[in-house]
Amino acid sequence: MRTRALAVGIAAVMLATAGIASTAQAESSSEATCTQPTSAPVRGKELAWHDEFSGRTLDTRRWSTVMDFPGRAGGHYHNTSYGSYAVDENVVLSRGRLGLITDNKPVVGTDPAGTYQYTEGFISSHDKFFQSYGYWEICAKFPAGKGLWPAFWLIPQDRSWPPEIDVAEWFGSIEGMHSGLASGNWPDVRWDSHWSYGPVPTQGWHTYGVNWTTGSITFYTDGKPTSTITGSQIPSKPMYVVLNSGTWANPDRGGPPDATTPFPNTFDVDYLRVYK
Structure with missing residues (x-):
């Protein structure tokens, strides 16, 4: 027994x-996040700069949380296309990932002064890291919800605009992912854009990248090319990285958030890697 x-x-x-x-x-x-084999645009390139977001707090040697580019209204608010004000507490590191939170918590801002309905997380590598050309990639999961507007983009270190390279710009209201290039001179700005639609970016982890060379820009999702831009409009000046969450404020592209939008929500990033 x-x-x-x-x-x-x-x-x-x-x-x-x-x-x-x-x-x-x-x-x-x-x-599990982005576990696929090394994608084609990375092969043969040298890692120039990266962040695996493995610390407990944001690495301020790599990142700033203050905006410094043309067209912004202040250090924590882009412009009237946005309904959200950037606050440091919306930048959170946990379990080896970066979380850029968007929340429906009205805040009284000082830079610029005003009351804002929503808050967002914002980081940039301005004055910390910038380069011309190379392959730039994140592994990320985007939030679902009407009026959400998180993005991964590049902008010139010299504070000019345009150009701007939008690597992965998500419009939650229309479930549309935009990638493209703004070029020319203000106000005569040329946009070369590519759109894809559907909820896939919100349903799992994917890589989003851009291979930027002399006279050519190719965008990638999960290591596969999605669109290519060629021509004299391709920029050559050094650019830096911006990652931010936030909300869309305009009536087009599906409009701003409403009662159906889940708050708080998070634009999750597992890593950012830049190759030369």
């Missing part, structure tokens, strides 16, 4: 252990 009881006990422990392992594996799988 004791032998049988011991055998039953061992079997129970084995089943419980297997259950725990199975649960852990399922949780690990559900949390």
Whole structure:
């Protein structure tokens, strides 16, 4: 009897252990990010700069949370196309990932002064890292919801505009992902754009990248090219990275958030890597 009881006990422990392992594996799988092999545009290139977001707080040697580019209204507010004000507490690092939070919490801002309905997370590598050309990539998961407007983009270090390279710009109201180039001179700005539609960016982790060379820009999703721009409008000046969440304020492109928009929500980034 004791032998049988011991055998039953061992079997129970084995089943419980297997259950725990199975649960852990399922949780690990559900949390898996961008695990695909090295994509074609990375091969043969040297890693120039990166952040794996493995710390507890944002690395201020790499990033700033203050805006410094033409067209902004202040250091924490882009312009009237946005309904959100950037606050440092909306930049969160957890479990080796960056979370840029958008929340429906009205805030009284000082830079510029005013009351703003929504808050966002914003980081940029201005004055920290910038280069001309190369392959720039994030692994990310975008939030779902009407009026949400998170983005991964590049802008010139010299504070000029245009150009601007939008690598992955998500419009939640229309479930549209935009990538493209703004070029020319203000106010005569030329846009070369590519759009894709559907909820896929919000349903899992994907890589979004741009391979920028002399006279050519090619955009990638999960290592596969989605569109290419060529011509004399391709910029050559050094550019830096911006990652931000936020909300759309205008009536077009599906309009701003409404009662259906989930708050708070997060633009999650597992890593950012730049190659030369």
